[in-house]
Amino acid sequence: MRSVLLGILMMTLQPLAANADPIFPNSVVSNDLEFIRTDDQSVFSCVAFQGTERAEMPDKRNDALFDRGTFIFQANYQDGTSVGLWAHPDFGSQSMALRSVEPVAQAIGKLPTIMRSKLDHVVIHKGDEVAFGEADGHFFVLYSDNIRTRIRNHDLEETVFHESVHATLDAKYLRNRVWRKAQQADGAFVTEYAARLPEKEDLAESALFAWTMLVHPRRLPQRVEAQVRKIMPNRLAFFEDLFLKKPIFHRVGAERGC
Secondary structure (H helix, E strand, O other), X not given: OHHHHHHHHHHHOOOOOXXXXXXXXXXXXXXXXXXXXXXXXXXXXXXXXXXXXXEEOOEOOEOOOEEEEEEEEEEEEOOOOEEEEEEOHHHOOHHHHHHHHHHHHHHHOOOOHHHHOOOOEEEEEOOOOOOEEEOOOOEEEEEHHHHHHHHHOXXXXXXXXXXXXXXXXXXXXXXXXXXXXXXXXXOOOOEHHHHHOOOOOHHHHHHHHHXXXXXXXXXXXXXXXXXXXXXOHHHHHHHHHHHHOOOOOOXXXXXXXX
């Protein structure tokens, strides 16, 4: 019923902040905000090695799609969800691959269940490129050197969250009528990246601010929260309905052990 009422409300709203400027260039690496902390609740349980296989391993550096000898891991979570983590053969060994796999698996444990339950797998390559997500296959791609950089800068959890939005929510919500009306009603964007690519990046950029404000109120500086509420009140209502209509971490099946 709440979702229906929210949809009706969106149809009648008028632009509220059309002249508001974005707060940051982007949500993850252009600020010192700690949206998701190392000690935040996680439902991560363990990582199990499944063996090596031929797997689809897209890489922005070349057009090759499949690789033989990919290290296949499965991360298991206390809410019954599981996510594949596929590490490129270039890692050379299971133990070397695990150095990149494990911190990603732990970060995934801090996602809301609605996202983690839809995330199929994560591709991890050696190298230093920025991450990207794939909505159709419900996966995203990371690179080992960049993972280390994001850990050092306290940005890995935020990177995983952003790319998980692309992998799990884009296909359903980017063209969703209620989401589009929320965008139109707000009339402004929280980051320059979202403003530049509103049909591709606004959902993921806005979601990180919304998640933090809804689940960890007052974690962001008061000034930032006030600006976000001015820029995207209708998108905040959209994410409140999406993230909080069910418990953040809820049981979807028996806990999977390793």
